[in-house]
Each structure stands twice: as C-alpha cells, then as structure tokens.
Amino acid sequence: MTPGHAPDPDPASVTPADAIPPAGTASPDRTRPGREPEASTVVPVDLAALAERVRAVTPARVFVGRTGTSYRTANLLALRADHAAARDAVDAELDLTGPALTTTTERYGLFAVGSAAADRAQYLRRPDLGRRLSDEGRAQVAARCPPGADLQVVIGDGLSAAAVDAQVPTLLPALLTAAAEAGWSTGQPFAVRQCRVGIMNDIGDLLRPTVIVLLIGERPGLATAESLSAYLAHRPRSGHTDADRNLLSNIHRRGLPPAKAVERITGLIDAMRTLGISGVSIKEPTAIRTLPTTAPPEADPTSST
Amino acid sequence: MAYRATLRGERHVFADLATLFAKANEMKSGDELAGIAAGSARERVAAKLALADVTLGEIIAAPLIDDAVTDLILRGHDPALFAPLVSLTVGEFRELVLSPSFPARWRDDGLARAITPEIAAATAKIMSDKDLICAAKPLRTVTRCRNTIGEAGVLGVRVQPNHPADDLEGILLSVLDGLLHGCGDAVLGVNPARESVEQVGTILRGLGALVDALALPTQTCVLAHLTTQLAALAAGAPVDLLFQSVAGTEAANRSFGITLDLLAEGRETVLAHHRQDRPGDFVGEQVMYFETGQGSALSADAHHGVDQLTCEARAHGVARAFDPFLVNSVVGFIGPEYLADARQITRAGLEDHFVGKLLGLPMGCDVCYTNHVDADQNTNDDLLVLLVAAGCTFVMGVPSADDVMLGYQSTSYHDAAGMRELFNLQATPEFTAWLTDRGLLVDGHLADPTGPVAALLTAGLDGALATLPTPPAVPSGPTR
Known part of the structure; x- marks a missing residue:
C-alpha cells in the first residue's frame, strides 16, 4: 500500500x-x-x-x-x-528557473540573491546571518530595485522552498494585480535564499518602501511542506522585531487559500498605510479569520532581533 | 577571579566562573551562537579540568547572574545541610553522587535542598552520558495531585491529545486512544490552538467531564498562559494542574509574561480552589506543572552570557520553589540554532533529566524533534530508551508521535507502552488499578480491547459530551 x-x-x-x-x-x-x-x-x-x-x-x-x-x-x-x-x-534549494517557478520568474523578472548565510547548514545554525543580505546580494538589489515603492514584495525560501514552489505562482500575480488595482506603486520583486524574517529590516533600510510583504516558506510539518507565511511590515528598519510585524501563516490549499490570503494581505496594507504603523496594534477584522493560524510552524521562530 | 588549567603543556585561562561554566559544556550550537562556547576540543576539556577543581562553596559564593531568580535560589538554599559539602570540589562531588551510598543519603537528609542549580549544572558538565543515566536512576521524587507519581517501577505518561482547531470531540477521542494504550496517568494535557479564556475553559470542562464519566484517577491541564488558565478558573472551569513554561532568568521569564510573584499567586489560587470547591478530588497538594528547555533564555536574549545548561538548571530552580507535581524539558522543540542535531538533543535530554532529579524534581521529558533539525524518529527512540533507563518520571504520549497542532514529533502512546514492557514498568498505582479493573490491563500487560471495553469508553465519551453545552462553532474537521 x-x-x-x-x-x-x-x-x-x-x-x-x-x-x-x-x-x-x-x-x-x-x-x-x-x-x-x-x-x-x-x-x-x-x-x-x-x-x-x-x-x-x-x-x-x-x-x-x-x-x-x-x-x-x-x-x-x-x-x-x-x-x-x-x-x-x-534541504531543497530555491530554484527560480525550475518547472514550478520559471513562468512567474519570466513574467515578473524575478532574480535571487543570497543572505549572508553561505549554505543551508550555516543558515540553520546562524539566524543572525539569515537576517541580512550578502554584500553581493545587497549590491544587486540596490542596482536592480527602485527604492521608495508603496509595496515591495520579497520572496524567501525560509524553511521550505517547496512552499514557495507551491504557493508563489498563484499568490504573487494575485497580490501584484490587487496592488495595481489599489493604485499602489510596486517595487521590483526578488527572492532571497537562506532567508530569515529579520531580513525585512535590512531590505527596508536599503530600499525604504512603505510596506514590505515577505512571502516565506514555513517549517514543514508532517501534514504538509507546502505552507507559506506572509510577513508584513510598515517602513521596516533596523531594530524592528516581530512586534512590529503582522503575520498570516498557514497559506496552502487546505489552510488559508492563496486568494483569501491576498484579500487579507491587501486589507492589512490598507490599514498600515492609513495608520502609519504595523505590528501588534493592527488587528484584522475577526470575521475573516480562518482555520488554525496559531500553530507554531512559522518560518522563523526566532525572527526577533 | 580567573581559572586556569594546563593540558598537555598548553595553558588555558578562563576569565571568570561564567566563562568556565560555558566552555566546560558539551558542544551545543546555542552556546556557539551566544559566542561563549569553547573554541576547541582541547579548550573544552581544559575547562572541565579547571571546573572539576572548583569547590561547591566557591560556586555558591559567586552567583553568575544578579536577578530575582538568583535571589529565589539562594533563599531556598539550606546552609546547614550544605555545610558538609562546602569544601568538596565539583570533581569530588561527581564521585559522591555516583557512589552507592549517595541515593539513600540524598533521600534521608533531603540533600536536594543543599544543591543549587549551578552546582547541579557544574556536576553534569563533567559527567558522561552513562554517568547521567546511572546517577539519575535511584533519585526518586514522589508527588501527588489526583494520583501518585514518581515511585520506583512507575513510568508515567502524559496524554497530549492536541487538535489544530481545538475540536473537543477530536481531543477526547485522542484521549480514549491513549487510555487503550495505558497512557494518561501523568496528566491529560492539551496545548490549545487558541489562547482564549473561553476556549481554555471549554477544553478544561471537557477533559474534566471525561475524567468524571470514566472515574479516571488522573489530572487534567490545558497548557495556556498561566493568566489565561486562572481567568478560566475564575469563570468556573475546573483546574487540576496549573501550567506554565519557565526559564532560568528573570528577564527570560518576563519574556514569557510571568514573574515569580505571579507563579506564587497562581499556585495559591489553585490550592484554594481545590480545598474549597472540590474537596475529595485530590490525594495531594502538588498543583503545578512546568515545562522548560535549553536555549529559551538565549532565544529571549536574556541569558546574561551564561550557558544554556546552566540557564536550564536555573529554570529547574524556579520550578522547585513552587512544589510542582510535574516538570518536563521539551528538549528537541527549540530547533538547530540551540541544539544542532540528535547528538546534542540526546545529551541535553540526559543533562536536563539528571539535573532535575538531583534538584529533587518529578522530572519527565518531552523527547522530541522538529523537521528542520538533523534528527528522526530513530534517534528519538534512542533518547527515549536512554531516559527510561535513567528512571525518567514521565514521557509524552502523542498519537503516532505526530503532534498535528504544534507541528513536531514527540513520543507516542505505542512508544510509552513499549517502554513499560521493555523495562517492566507500570502506570501510577491508582491508574494501574483503574486499567486493571476496566479490563484494559490483564496481568500487567495491555489487553486486546473487547466489546465491553469499547462500550465503556464510548459511553464515557458520550457522557462527557452530553454534560457540556454545545461548543461554539469552532472550525473543525481534518485540515489535511
């Protein structure tokens, strides 16, 4: 069997x-x-x-x-x-030109840079390195991404490249379409390998967008390895912690479906732009809460600092 | 004060006791992340050599951290009991702990009260894995709540029937499966998916109704934040055991949203609830359940340069001050930044268990791992066998070891039942009598379930569900 x-x-x-x-x-x-x-x-x-x-x-x-x-x-x-x-x-490496992502990559001109963690093994044991761009990656992002966008989308492998493969081809187009409909300017999206949530601060310092949305693979459970998280932050910068971020977790087919996730992400962006803040003081309307989002399998249990 | 050792002609200097403690540790990725680990294998052994020559009196005289946890530890330290130990070195104390006469002296003199967490941690640092197992085995601490746990020959099991949407029927069915495997004598303990007072109250009432319907001699617990449990209690939910995660520094506990005063007040509240509202339900007054784990202080950036084994021992010191019924380390939950692989998890599990036992705790272990650490169910099996050989007070029972709410793997009902068979152990005496009386245990072995057993459990479940108001429409059903 x-x-x-x-x-x-x-x-x-x-x-x-x-x-x-x-x-x-x-x-x-x-x-x-x-x-x-x-x-x-x-x-x-x-x-x-x-x-x-x-x-x-x-x-x-x-x-x-x-x-x-x-x-x-x-x-x-x-x-x-x-x-x-x-x-x-x-263990899987993020591959923007693999069968799952190649169409999305071509459509949006995605490129990938590395964090300061050299490889998977170092990434797992050095959370600090996964929270900042490599020197080469920083130069590439600075050269290719116009600063100051209303919305900067970043894709991170986190603990599951399989989650990126499974969710980003649906999620990214829907999110960027919704942003265009809302009249928000969007930066050039890109991907970060060996990525921790704290990299939002580093990218915020570099590109100064109003809002960053980081789509990052969660720690796989036995039930699924295809679960993605979306972390949002308003004007992220050095010193921000999880308390300054908002999180939608459990984005996958049997959890929070990508279409529903886009609704909630855009709702949060709206709130952040109106209030000028992000984090614990922003509450989503409870009506749109869905299935369990409190389980710890998040991308980065140590994302603070 | 600096400490020194010369190893094969190479001179090593350690600036202070905290540095010496950290460098004498077995290799842990968390100590490396903190930048306090030994820089080489030679330096690690040199630190062990230097630490072996430090006297216990020096350790008491030089607290590693100045905070409320240290104050608590020192307030509970018995100088008269300590007097005969004060001039022993850590190396001599290790030999004393491993000597055949020690367990009786430890028990009869209440010697645990002379031993501080720092002394226990220092001793563990110069012990082998086998030392940790052999030394822990005879140190038994018996505690009582609604049954009696910790006696020689007993391996308790927590049933951990978590559900991703807190569906009560799903939780109670998982409990029944645990009972079929003889599990649940340590506690029926649920980690809630949602941290609301209503949710916690609903689960507490559901577990309580099942215990009542089946006349189960065990205790229940919902492992929410202490304040949430107390609010549920105030709203009329039954609380048997009050749970809290604790850490080894004041600052790390603050990151958990607790203070020592809050723990003390919570314990008093639950004791009063037992005495006033539910006389006759309890055989003892140990009402606290604590969880710990190496790395928690560092992950809260609250370790003060102290190594993770020592911080863990100090968390045990916090637990001890509140007279717990159960304490367990959740050893493999924290991830590879703190315990890199199965080898480090195994070592940490044995250390945590030994340290807890030496300090007089009813010490169990959640033998577990996450999917991003280099470990698997085989290495988990290995640590389980080692800890049960070491006399571990209780382990977890998770259906097929797959926690569908927390997303990690622990030990299963099957695993726990297998350990009882392998080591000729039983459930707590009250629970064993219940299992035997209901036909779940025949001649001390798990029975093949019969029609009457199934009918009994089904009736218990339906009876429990019938006594409860219809739960609010929590999204339920398989989420995978």
Missing part, C-alpha cells in the same frame, strides 16, 4: 488497537464499522466505530492499531514517508 499521511480509508487498515489477532479473527469484515457489538469475542468491533468517528473530527493518527506495542507496518512507513517529505523540503 502507498504510505500517505491520511488514515487509509480501507477498513482493513484501521483494525483498532489489537495485537496481531488470534488466528481466524483477522478478516477485514470483522472490523467494518456498523456491526453489532460482540461482547464474547476479542474482536473490537466497537472500536472500529470509534475509529470512524475519529476520522470526521481530527487529523490525529489515532486508532491506528498495534502489533505488540509497535505500530502496524502501514502506519510506521506512512510516518517515515511524511518525515522524508518534510526533510527534503527543508
């Missing part, structure tokens, strides 16, 4: 928490939901009903059965598969 993160809908694979059943009791139909309880047998038919209830209300991997005290093979390998996908997403 194919390992996957979701509980397999095949009833045979959700045999509830019994050890390897005694001979003659392993037939899949014994575990099918809806059968009457059979109090005299060890076959836990009622647990199958509980397992059905579970699937409707939680993504947690419960009632997955056991052999002895270990996982059944399908569950063990599904966990391995999901972790492998998450690890590969963390």
